[in-house]
């Protein structure tokens with residue numbers, strides 16, 4: 001497989017063409033951003049940690065019959081994925097109150113929710129990714145009623161699978177963000193990444209953050225913490 005021209009550069013990844021139109025070559029970058037890009041830094045080692053963590057998690061999700069775009073790991077910072085049209089929605093699932101949920105509703109961080117909550121955000125940098133409801137999604141023609149139902153269902157299935165995975169690593173899954181894409185035949189696949197950049201992960205014993213809140217909130221260095229998540233994932237697979 002050959003790496004072709006750059007198709008897209010995001011905040012944390014570059015996507016390249018390959019000689020197969022159905023396959024994309026992804027390079028994970030060392031850039032960290034927060035506050036919709038207002039806070040930005042190069043953090044050496046971040047790309048390889050998120051690439052490897054995402055690969056292991058997507059393989060785990062595949063073993064749980066959750067369809068996703070991951071094909072294979074190529075190197076420490078590169079992976080192959082199936083080409084999909086990304087649906088411009090961020091699907092957030094919450095198990096425990098934290099972040100914007102806590103702020104919006106004045107619920108202290110750490111309060112267990114009685115059932116998972118699914119939220120949709122419109123991926124639009126100019127608008128600062130606003131939260132939207134189903135009728136907005138239909139009005140903007142981002143997804144059909146059937147697709148919205150499927151996104152919600154897949155997000156909850158991912159939640160159940162990830163809770164099990166992280167429990168086995170002594171980690172509480174607080175919340176996370178997913179993105180989905182459509183294949184040419186309309187099949188919806190889980191896409192993008194699942195990593196400490198896109199999840200809130202708290203150590204079960206110490207309640208310490210093992211995720212990007214370390215960077216967002218200036219709590220220290222993310223690299224040892226992301227490495228700890230990778231170590232626990234790898235240990236699980238042994």
Ligand code: TMP
Nearest residue numbers: 098099100101175176177197198199200
């Ligand atoms: P929030 O509490 O800031 O809304 O974030 C909820 C979850 O979604 C949290 O695990 C971080 C993740 N997230 C992203 O991955 N990308 C984003 O742009 C945002 C806003 C949140």
